[in-house]
Amino acid sequence: MKTQEEIRDDFPILKNITYLDSASTSITPKPVIDAIDDYYYNYNANSGRGAYRIAIKASNKLEDTRSKIANLINADKNEIIFTKNTTEAINMIANGFKFEKNDNIIISNVEHHSNFVPWLNLEKNSPKNIKIKIANANSEGIVENSTIEELLDENTKLVAISHVTNSIGACQDIKRISKTAHRNNSYFLLDCAQSIGHVKIDNKKINADFIASPGHKGLLGPMGTGFLYGKKEILEHVEPTNLGGGTITNLVNKEFTLEEVPYRFEGGTQNIDGIIGLGAGIDYINQIGLSNIYTHSKYLTQELYKGLSEIKNVILYGNPKNIFSIISFNIKGANPYDVAKILDETANICVRSGFHCAIPSLKHMKAKEGTIRVSFHYYNNLEDIIGLLKSVEEIANFYK
Ligand SMILES: Cc1ncc(COP(=O)(O)O)c(C=O)c1O
Structure with a gap:
């Protein structure tokens, strides 16, 4: 295993600066940059489309990253959808989940705007009278389980909370909140933007129904990478919001058949170089431990x-x-x-x-x-x- 000094050598930018803003985005290690270079120099093709060898290699590499993410969070690879960031992952649920009339959603007042505004927008614009309830954190930024319990009712469809608040770094008891939400038959969405790559996220233990994650922060992946995890049986009931190439299996007389989960959510050409870089970032994180x-x-x-x-x-x-x-x-x-x-x-x-x-x-x-x-x-x-x-x-x- 590399020493910490050797690790620092993998981040050439550190020669010039002291970088203390990894919560915004992490800096990128050489092996990630090399993986991206390798793609462009040696197999620069689209994924999921060509029969030629470099296209197959690009597709396989993309699927490798899907498996690496799944292993990292202890999930199935078919439950991982590539996104460009955490925000897109949350919006996919806010805009695609089939909420019912008078449902409510619980968030907290210490959420990042990305786990705040998509829900407020839903309340404002959905014809279904969806209500957003906001749990107040304590003075240390902790969302106490009892606060969530007080807000839950029979119409609560989802509780959406971040693991670590990006404003002050307060770490929430997400296992407990997940359990509380499920006891009420509500779903639980975890925003792990500030915890992934810093601490083990084992979803067999957390039991989140959805996880929204960046690739470009703790996982040391490149810009424009992230993912949404969703339990397979729940994702089957989420409407894809970005339909097009790669998302259907047939189209006849205005009728189309959706692809399987997760592919129905990944419309159009993917961020292939970024996703391959993310795979290298996950390898790098796993090597450090x-x-x-x-x-x-x-x-x-x-x-x-x-x-x-x-x-x-x-x-x-x-x-x-x-x-x-x-x-x-x-x-x-x-x-x-x-x-x-x-x-x-x-x-x-x-x-x-x-x-x-x-x-x-x-x-x-x-x-x-x-x-x-x-x-x-x-x-x-x-x-x-x-x-x-x-x-x-x-x-x-x-x-x-
Ligand atoms: C807790 C939290 N949620 C969501 C986001 C949005 O992340 P992204 O930039 O990957 O969309 C951030 C970004 O800092 C964050 O800290």
Whole structure:
């Protein structure tokens, strides 16, 4: 197995910058870039269409990635649909699931806009009087099971919650929430945008009916990759919202027959190079090992939280016991955007600032102008944390 230093060498971009924004998107390791190059240099063909050998190879490689995703989350490969990101996966359910009149859906107020707006849009525009109920998280960003229990009723069709909130890194008890939803005969959708590739997602244990995931974050895949998992028998009752080539088996006199799940959901040419790159990203993650990644992230999270809490003027969000991989903070009197700009321009440190596409979440945390958000992956090390702390201390002294 490679050492952490050798791993860092696989990310050439780290020679120039300290990258602490993996919650937005991860940086890409060489083996992923090599896999994409290999596709373009050696078998650059469409998938699922040609009888010639390079087209068959492209199709097989795409299916390999489907199997790798299925193995990763302990699911069947026919339950994996490729998407371009997490957002598309959630919208596929919001727009394709056959909700009934007066159904309601429970989300929380600490969701990313991608697990918020598709549901609000459904409430606004569906003729079926669908209602969205919003569970309020506690002051640490945790959605307590009892809050979900209070909102559930006989019309609750779905509970949609993210595993780790992207705003402050709070980790939810998703197994418990899934169980609670199922006890009420509701479905459970898990948004694992901030946990996949950082921690084991074993769906035989979580029992989510749907999982929306990026490929470009924790899994180290390229941009424009993601997937939707759905239990096969439930996906049979979801309407595909992107029909066309590859989604039907026959078309005669205006009548068409849908392809099997998952192919009926994958209309048109797929992001083949991206999906092949994602397969290489999953291999890379598996080689490091999810438990090593988790332990490393937890260690960096604790070190950074401790260091920040020792700097006067710093406001921290969330409980260090319940957060990992993401830390949100503010410096009293400083706008988060300005802090991020200074970090970049004076120390080449890349962090996110503002509301991180989670306005209700950060308003709930009373962060009126948002926060500065630091997020890690396995390629980060203690020097990154020490460098950041030094710069934050200097900025905090300036604003004192
Ligand atoms: C919790 C959560 N859900 C959804 C998304 C949207 O992800 P994507 O950009 O892959 O659509 C994000 C992105 O940061 C996120 O953090």
